[in-house]
Amino acid sequence: MTETYRRRLSFSERLYLASLRRDGQGIVVQYLLEGEGRLEKNVLEDAIRTASRANPGSRLILKGHLGRSYWEAKGAVPPVRTIQWDRNAPLPIECQRYLDPRQGPTVEILWTDEPNTRIVFRALHSVMDGGGLFLFIEDIFRALRKEPLKGAASELNDSEFLEKVVGERYRKPLAFDFPPLFAEMPSGGPDVHEARYQRTLAQKPQAVAAKIAVGITNALGQGRTLRFMIPTDVRNYKRDVRSTGNLSYPLFLDVRPGETVEEVQKMMFKSLVGKDMLFMDPAEKKGLWIPMIILRRLVDLLYFYQRYFRKGFCSVFISHASLPGGEVLSCPGFRHRSLGYLPARFKMAALAISSINVGFNHDLVVFGNQNFLSEAQLAQVVSLVSKTLDEIPA
Amino acid sequence: MDRSEAVKKIIGLLEEEFPTLSDMDLKADTALLSSGLLDSFAMVTVLSLVESAFGVSVDVNTLELSLFESPATISEVAIDKKYHKA
Numbered sequence: 001m002t003e004t005y006r007r008r009l010s011f012s013e014r015l016y017l018a019s020l021r022r023d024g025q026g027i028v029v030q031y032l033l034e035g036e037g038r039l040e041k042n043v044l045e046d047a048i049r050t051a052s053r054a055n056p057g058s059r060l061i062l063k064g065h066l067g068r069s070y071w072e073a074k075g076a077v078p079p080v081r082t083i084q085w086d087r088n089a090p091l092p093i094e095c096q097r098y099l100d101p102r103q104g105p106t107v108e109i110l111w112t113d114e115p116n117t118r119i120v121f122r123a124l125h126s127v128m129d130g131g132g133l134f135l136f137i138e139d140i141f142r143a144l145r146k147e148p149l150k151g152a153a154s155e156l157n158d159s160e161f162l163e164k165v166v167g168e169r170y171r172k173p174l175a176f177d178f179p180p181l182f183a184e185m186p187s188g189g190p191d192v193h194e195a196r197y198q199r200t201l202a203q204k205p206q207a208v209a210a211k212i213a214v215g216i217t218n219a220l221g222q223g224r225t226l227r228f229m230i231p232t233d234v235r236n237y238k239r240d241v242r243s244t245g246n247l248s249y250p251l252f253l254d255v256r257p258g259e260t261v262e263e264v265q266k267m268m269f270k271s272l273v274g275k276d277m278l279f280m281d282p283a284e285k286k287g288l289w290i291p292m293i294i295l296r297r298l299v300d301l302l303y304f305y306q307r308y309f310r311k312g313f314c315s316v317f318i319s320h321a322s323l324p325g326g327e328v329l330s331c332p333g334f335r336h337r338s339l340g341y342l343p344a345r346f347k348m349a350a351l352a353i354s355s356i357n358v359g360f361n362h363d364l365v366v367f368g369n370q371n372f373l374s375e376a377q378l379a380q381v382v383s384l385v386s387k388t389l390d391e392i393p394a
Numbered sequence: 395m396d397r398s399e400a401v402k403k404i405i406g407l408l409e410e411e412f413p414t415l416s417d418m419d420l421k422a423d424t425a426l427l428s429s430g431l432l433d434s435f436a437m438v439t440v441l442s443l444v445e446s447a448f449g450v451s452v453d454v455n456t457l458e459l460s461l462f463e464s465p466a467t468i469s470e471v472a473i474d475k476k477y478h479k480a
Binding site: 204205206207208210232233236237238239265266268269270272273274320322324325359 | 411412413414427428429430431433434435436437438439441442443454455457458459
């Protein structure tokens with residue numbers, strides 16, 4: 001490791017950057033932590049400062065240009081902002097400010113001044129994926145409990161990590177040929193709408209992604225094969241690498257009508273142990289030299305293609321994460337109750353399902369851009385997915 | 395290494411890697427997958443733990459999900475040569 005943490009910008013991180021707009025739209029990873037008890041702001045700030053030293057990926061700012069771009073840990077410690085947020089409303093747009101990659105902060109924390117504190121963790125996807133943000137959050141809570149931190153100081157980016165695990169290998173370009181789940185697309189606004197479903201289960205749910213994929217294909221797929229994109233945390237392949245970087249690779253799962261959960265789970269297992277998703281983007285090297293202004297246009301073009309030709313690179317996006325238990329997100333005076341994904345304002349998200357279970361608490365969020373999904377369609381998916389989870393004993 | 399030693403070693407590895415399992419009093423036949431204690435994403439970690447702790451290279455084409463059901467079945471992957479690359 002160099003004296004100051006540095007990580008080379010990968011092509012996928014450049015694509016995430018290309019999604020950003022000054023009004024706050026773009027791919028930002030956001031988690032909402034709710035608990036019982038009050039966590040004082042100054043106590044939280046102290047813990048974040050401590051955790052940030054062990055997790056330099058939390059204070060990155062962008063340096064350099066094109067293929068010589070890199071992240072450097074010279075930004076400020078993630079700030080904690082007090083927000084006003086009605087418990088019955090989605091996170092207000094004004095709370096989802098633009099995170100400037102060159103000026104920072106690229107990670108920030110929102111805090112509500114209430115007897116039962118709510119905390120939102122926000123990170124540019126370009127600097128962290130969901131798994132990376134979990135590592136940082138876990139260390140914040142270790143700091144709050146005065147436990148030794150684990151830290152995440154690896155400077156490997158996603159393509160360097162992949163080279164270490166499977167060598168340099170490239171996948172075919174992503175085909176934009178899969179229809180969205182719903183044939184009729186509404187003309188809504190540019191923002192995302194969401195529905196949440198929380199449940200405490202008597203046991204840890206099993207095969208969640210497979211159950212959701214099969215349930216949706218059979219009930220809403222109208223006899224079509226649907227393609228599900230499931231990001232998988234590739235840290236599992238090399239546990240000695242602790243990094244907050246973007247170490248998720250998409251597993252594409254084509255589910256045919258009538259396939260069973262067991263068949264789909266088997267297919268996923270084979271892909272996971274066979275490392276089927278560990279391929280670099282074909283543009284990994286040359287793409288680093290495409291000017292950002294052109295990449296931004298490309299993102300816009302893909303959006304219009306998806307919107308008007310009704311085809312994308314997957315029908316549904318499913319992410320599933322599992323954390324050991326609520327105690328990892330608790331500290332004196334504050335007890336974890338739930339951890340859920342908060343959709344960011346990203347216009348290409350046609351239909352996405354986020355499932356997180358922490359111990360026995362399950363948090364499910366279904367969301368989609370209003371241009372791709374109506375409220376009624378959203379309700380249909382939520383009802384179906386929640387039925388799938390209802391089969392698990394409470 | 396005999397089977398019972400291998401099972402003991404597997405249980406130790408699982409408890410160390412997955413903190414929640416350390417409170418479960420894991421036995422050789424504790425159901426890991428069907429109980430939801432571990433999911434198929436975690437199997438990737440289990441597989442790399444087995445490979446590094448037992449110094450073997452597993453042939454993934456020989457694997458079935460059911461082999462990760464319990465510490466006893468995982469120990470078969472660790473010590474039975476039919477699951478290893480030649």
